[in-house]
Amino acid sequence: MAKSITQEFVKGLWEEIPPFRLVLGLCPVLAVTKTVENGIGMGMATTFVLLCSNILVSSLRNVIPPKVRIACFIIIIASFVTVVELLMQAFTYPLFLKLGIFIPLIVVNCIVLGRSEAFASKNGVLASAADGLGIGVGFTMALASLGALREIFGSGTLTIWETPIALFGPAFKPFTFMVEAPGAFVCLGLMLCVMNFIGKK
Amino acid sequence: MREMVKMVIVLTILSSFSGGLLAAIRSGTRDRIEYQQLKFVKGPAIRSILEGCSNDPIVDRFKMPDGEAERSFFVGVFDGQPSTLAFETYGKGFGGDIGLMVAVNVENDDIVGVGVTTHSETPGVGSRAKTEPSFAAQFKGQPLLEAYKVKPDGGQVDALSGATVTSRGVAAAVTQAGQVYKRLKPELAVKLESFSK
Numbered sequence: 220m221a222k223s224i225t226q227e228f229v230k231g232l233w234e235e236i237p238p239f240r241l242v243l244g245l246c247p248v249l250a251v252t253k254t255v256e257n258g259i260g261m262g263m264a265t266t267f268v269l270l271c272s273n274i275l276v277s278s279l280r281n282v283i284p285p286k287v288r289i290a291c292f293i294i295i296i297a298s299f300v301t302v303v304e305l306l307m308q309a310f311t312y313p314l315f316l317k318l319g320i321f322i323p324l325i326v327v328n329c330i331v332l333g334r335s336e337a338f339a340s341k342n343g344v345l346a347s348a349a350d351g352l353g354i355g356v357g358f359t360m361a362l363a364s365l366g367a368l369r370e371i372f373g374s375g376t377l378t379i380w381e382t383p384i385a386l387f388g389p390a391f392k393p394f395t396f397m398v399e400a401p402g403a404f405v406c407l408g409l410m411l412c413v414m415n416f417i418g419k420k
Numbered sequence: 421m422r423e424m425v426k427m428v429i430v431l432t433i434l435s436s437f438s439g440g441l442l443a444a445i446r447s448g449t450r451d452r453i454e455y456q457q458l459k460f461v462k463g464p465a466i467r468s469i470l471e472g473c474s475n476d477p478i479v480d481r482f483k484m485p486d487g488e489a490e491r492s493f494f495v496g497v498f499d500g501q502p503s504t505l506a507f508e509t510y511g512k513g514f515g516g517d518i519g520l521m522v523a524v525n526v527e528n529d530d531i532v533g534v535g536v537t538t539h540s541e542t543p544g545v546g547s548r549a550k551t552e553p554s555f556a557a558q559f560k561g562q563p564l565l566e567a568y569k570v571k572p573d574g575g576q577v578d579a580l581s582g583a584t585v586t587s588r589g590v591a592a593a594v595t596q597a598g599q600v601y602k603r604l605k606p607e608l609a610v611k612l613e614s615f616s617k
Binding site (some may be wrong): 276282283284286287289291294295297298299302305306308309310312313316 | 423427430431434435438441442445446449453454457459460477497
């Protein structure tokens with residue numbers, strides 16, 4: 220446990236980047252990454268929940284009785300998820316419509332509960348905050364890169380601030396397979412393959 | 421025993437704290453959420469049928485009880501006069517309810533425009549009720565207080581080819597809008613009177 224705060228943060232970006240290294244939280248990863256924007260929105264919502272729940276869990280870690288710790292974690296996580304849901308409805312309604320059911324489903328995202336259980340309940344507040352932020356940013360990067368790849372090939376555009384930018388000329392025929400469900404699996408598999416290939420060297 | 425009590429106390433405190441937090445945020449964002457929902461779900465239809473009005477109909481809305489239910493009315497200001505009211509009614513379509521926004525000119529009771537807000541009709545067939553401007557345009561300028569029927573039922577509305585059920589639903593929604601308007605007309609007039617001042 221001699222890691223510094225920076226190390227806790229950085230490990231989430233590459234070494235333990237959730238969808239690619241730990242292969243966790245795949246449900247939103249596969250479902251919402253049709254466009255970059257969806258991916259980033261989902262990632263940011265998850266990051267907020269991770270950061271807040273990690274801070275709260277680690278500051279309450281000496282109060283929470285071990286036998287009901289999971290129940291306590293779920294209360295904390297579910298509260299923050301509802302906060303995110305309300306805020307998204309109030310301020311980014313179109314994005315909320317696109318992400319739909321996947322926002323409430325952050326409650327059962329195993330990354331969030333996993334970080335509370337495996338890290339925040341055993342470490343200090345500052346380290347937990349760094350860990351939550353790192354994992355969250357890593358998750359956002361993973362979703363954004365997968366979303367970008369699928370959107371570029373699947374519809375030939377990149378969506379930034381709700382305006383799709385066409386990348387190719389009119390002769391480009393979209394590779395629609397990529398934005399559909401099987402494309403998500405294939406794309407994720409290829410990215411895992413590249414990550415492992417780089418990691419081996 | 422002491423551990424049991426501690427578990428109960430910790431869980432209770434945690435739950436009530438989170439309940440309080442959520443209630444606070446909920447009441448803080450409620451108006452904004454309602455506005456956003458209206459803007460993005462019903463907004464496009466309202467804007468298209470109240471085209472050219474000088475106010476924001478979603479901001480200038482009011483609610484009025486209609487029997488058991490409560491209806492929202494959107495005011496459109498034309499030439500400085502709050503002369504147009506838009507409200508939503510429902511008709512039975514092929515795949516469920518069709519939401520229809522109907523705008524009426526309160527001076528002569530003519531329909532200013534109609535627009536489909538929400539529907540679950542077959543894409544490319546029934547969905548043309550929303551996408552084909554000529555279908556909605558035939559209601560423009562017609563008196564609202566009449567009963568509307570599609571031509572196959574002996575009425576006056578040109579049905580969308582292949583989507584008679586959808587067209588029938590829209591016609592029923594317009595008819596229903598007429599009935600609502602007839603019922604509430606005196607109260608609406610009073611409301612608009614106070615609006616212009």
